[in-house]
Amino acid sequence: MADAQNILRNSAPFADFDDDAISRLSEASELRSFAAGERIVSRGTHSTAVGIVVVGELALELKTELQHLEVERPTVGAVFGEFGLLTGDPPVADIHAKVDSQVLMVPHTAILQEIAKNPLATRGFATLMASRYASRRDNADFQDLAQHARRVRDESGTTLPVLVVNLGSSSLKYALFQHQKSLLCGLVERIGSNEAQITQCRDDQKETKQLRRITHEQALDQMFAWLIHPELGALDRIEDIGAVGHRVVHGGNRFTHSVPINDEVLDELKRCALLAPLHNPINVLGIEYCRKKVSPATPMVAVFDTAFHMTMPEQAYTYALPSKLAQSEQLRRYGFHGISHKYVSQAATQFLEKPPGTLKIVSCHLGNGSSVAAINHGRSVDTSMGMTPLEGLVMGTRSGDVDPGLILHLMRLGYTEERLDELLNRQSGLLGLSGLASDMRSVEKAADAGHEGAMLAIAAYCYRVRKYIGAYAAAMGGIDVLIFTGGIGENAINVRQRIASDMGFIGIHIDTERNRTPSADISVALDISTPESTVRVLIVPTDEEAMIARETLEALERTGLHDILSARKDRQIPIGISVRHVHLQTDHIRPLFGRDELTPLRELSQKGNWACDEMVDLVGPRGTIERVRVLGPARENTQVEISRTDEFKLGIDAPIRASGDVANSPGLTLRGPAGSIDIEEGVICAYRHIHMDPEDALAFGLRDRDIVRVHIPGERSVIFGDVLVRVYPGFSLEMHLDTDEANAAEVHPGMTCTIESIQQRT
CATH class of the missing domain: 2.40.40 (Barwin-like endoglucanases)
Known part of the structure; x- marks a missing residue:
């Protein structure tokens, strides 16, 4: 495209790209026409290209319900969309054509590929970004409106059709996604029995077919056949699948995030079978069989149920066993339901219009398998399930927490390993307590009729959940959001009421009427808290398949x-070693030092920052650390950065946070030569x-x-x-x-x- 090449050559950000790169970029670009008033970019939508105005004039606007600000009027030669290369954030502004206009759209992916070959090509974009950073940083109206706009996100992503495969011991769930929208979903039930069946839904259509006794491989064959079903299918051919995301139950210590599957990964998944013998072998079978069915060029990704919880701190995941034994045998807490907990925590953040990673969330995934997770600023810091899904809450057939001595006692009574496994995993929980059923609906019905075992089962179930909610609120130093999800969490009205009642002491107040809202009426989330509740109590329908699709694309x-x-x-x-230090807000300087300005001592490696002559003592509940250096310039909020060793000396449990993120962190006393001040929050251990x-x-x-x-x-x-x-x-x-x-x-x-x-x- 000759015109595109000339446009690119005359655009300052592309000045350092050579002729071959310009040629490749022009081939990847698209010259698009927009009528006056037509929207070019919508705030909150996924940014995929840099735009160059070729003809006409555009308007870049920030809007909220109450305010409107026209930030810029890009004219011929102007460039927009460059920040998507750097931040990945959706645009905070709308862009539309003021008059009939033409724009050359250059894909981010193509630009990044050229930068990979020629690092010097970054200079033009870096110069543009730096100037815009400075101008927008100093525009208070822009910053206020942009902060509001950043709360709106759309995870539309790529155009790849993504097949999600969730193969279990007796069932196969699958779904096909495009633009993070579900095209269809299906379920093969009772694999291995004479009552197997497949159900597939697309739009308002639903079809069920009875199957004879089938194997897992035959269930997968049935899935592939129905994906291209002439009426219910969404694909013309299997080769149209862009990627496959597989749910894998256990990732062990190695897999802390979703990964593309190759032979090395597959071998490691087989080794993880020792940690999840009932699940990982089936997951591996599904991966190997799908590899035979789709195009060899189709990428596959393993999405782990354990990965979300790999951010737990050492004190949360460690069992108090001899260290050598625990390390050699990988004996630690891993946690499960991570895909669901991650999905609902992100959905809740979006529903509440909060920036990502700013809330303290307790997520209750309540179903036949149940778990609670503590999610602090986007990171899982604790969860009720442990090395296996047996630890934690009372579940459908699992006991949850029991005294390990009880197991030793049963062994002395003659219980074998197999009998104990059957007892704790398949005969306990709601089933064991009620003596009737593992399904909460059946247990509730019996309890309503006065069945004592059923009433005890529900009481024990709810008590255990309440106990974990309180524990995790304490562990995080507070709670902003309580989430109910899963089959029981989304549908059992009385269970939610029983769990959330009488928790006003930590700010939880539930609205009885809103709690009765049918789950079918909930889209993203439903707030069932009262106006006086300081904790937002939400019902958030989980969508593990959507999360797997999202994780697949991100991987x-x-x-x-x-x-x-x-x-x-x-x-x-270069590596810098950051010793403990303090950043002060302006109004804290005089009480500590008797003057309003800090005294620069020496420049630091980061331009515009310096070590000050001033020092303070840190006074904690347990001890004091003297002569801690203050760094300048002054900041909006006072912040104290310490190490784990310092935590112990001071008697403070500081969260791991990015610098500047001090909300709901612990405080201490700062002692200076002119006096002392108590800060209520601000003590953190900074992320590396x-x-x-x-x-x-x-x-x-x-x-x-x-x-x-x-x-x-x-x-x-x-x-x-x-x-x-x-x-x-x-x-x-x-x-x-x-x-x-x-x-x-x-x-x-x-x-x-x-x-x-x-x-x-x-």
């Missing part, structure tokens, strides 16, 4: 970054993180808030996971570790690291 996107990161393997990143400016970020193919794995070479070669990427104009490329992390890895000033891979993209 493939991370894979697409592999070439870029591989090309930067030799790019060394990497600072980079937009040019570096584009060169690495990374975005602000990406999570990466970092390799530090040396005598003790170390891989650090969960490293947060922070991008801002003026940042110098540097990784920061706290003193505990540096000491444990024997890292010292002057050492460098490289980025190994991307773990997570928010």
Whole structure:
């Protein structure tokens, strides 16, 4: 496209792209026409391209229900959509044509591929972003409206049709998604019995077919046949499947996020069968069989039920067993239902119009299998299930928590391993207590008729859930949202009422009338809390298949970054060791030091930041740490950054947070030469993180808030996971570790690291 090549050559952000790159970009681009008033970009929708105005004039507007701000009027030659390369955030503004206009749309993916080949090509985009960062940062009206707009997200994503496969011991759930919308869903039930059947739904159509005794392979064959069913199917041929996402129950210690499946991953999944002998072998069977049925070029992704909980801190996942034994046999708490807990926590955040990762959530997935999860600022920090799904709540047929001594006692009575497994996994829970059924509906019906065993079963079930909610509110230092999901959580009105009643002491008040709303009337979520409730109590229908589809696309996107990161393997990143320090807000300076200004002592590696001459003492409930350096300039909120060792000395349990995220963190006393102040919040352990400016970020193919794995070479070669990427104009490329992390890895000033891979993209 000759015109496109000329447009690109004359556009400043593309000035450093060579002729071959310009040619490839022009082939990937699309010249689109827009009528006056026609919308080009909608706020909250997924950004996929950079636009260059070729003809006409556009309007970039921020709107809320009460305010309207026209931010810019892009004219010929103007560029928009560049921040999507860097942040991945949906646009915060609407863009429409003021007059009849033409725009060249250049896909982000094509731009990133060219940047991977030529890092110098980032300079034009970095310059543009830096200037826009500065102008918008200083526009207070823009910042206020943008903050509101950021709460609106649309996970529309790619156009790939994604098949989701959830193969269990006796059932197969499947669904086909495109643009994160379900095209169809199906269920094969009672695999291996004479009563097997398949049901498939598309739009308002539903069809059920009885099957003879079938194997898991035959169930998968039936699924593939119905995907291309002339009436109920959504595909013309199996080769049209763009990707396949498989639910895998157990990922062990290795898999902390969803991963594309190759032979190495498949071998590791087989080894994980020791941890989930009833589930992982079936999951592997499904993967291997699907590999034979779809095109060899069709990517497959394993989405783990355990992965979401791999962010639990060590004290939460550790059993108090001898360390060597626990490590050698992988004896630890893993947690399950992670796909569901992640889905409903994200849905709740969106429903409440809160920025991602800002809430303390207790999520109750209540069904035949039940679990509670504590989700602090987007990360699972505890969950009721443990090494196996047997730990925790009373369930349909599982006992949940029991004294381990009880098992030893039963063994002395002659119970074998097989008999204990049958007792605890399949004969206990609601079934064991009621003596009637494992289904809550049947147990409730019997309880209504006065059956004592059924009444006890419900009482024990609800009591255990209440106990975990209270425990997790305490563990997180508060609770903002309580979620009910799963078959029981979404449908059992009386169970929700019983669990949430009389919890006003932690701010939970449930509206009895709203709680009676039928689950069929709920779309994204329903708020059943009263106006005076400080905790939002939500019913959120779970959609594990939708979450698996989303995770599949995100895993493939991370894979697409592999070439870029591989090309930067030799790019060394300096390591800085961050000792404990304090950032002060302006009105805290005088009470501590008797003056209004801080005294710069020396410049820090990050431009515009300095160590101050001033120091304070940190006074905690247990002890004091003296002479802690204050860093400048002053910030909006006072923040104290400490290490885990410091926590113990002070007697404070500080959350791991990104710098600046201090809401609902613990406080302490700051003591200075002129006086002391008590801060109610502000003490955190900072994420290990990497600072980079937009040019570096584009060169690495990374975005602000990406999570990466970092390799530090040396005598003790170390891989650090969960490293947060922070991008801002003026940042110098540097990784920061706290003193505990540096000491444990024997890292010292002057050492460098490289980025190994991307773990997570928010």
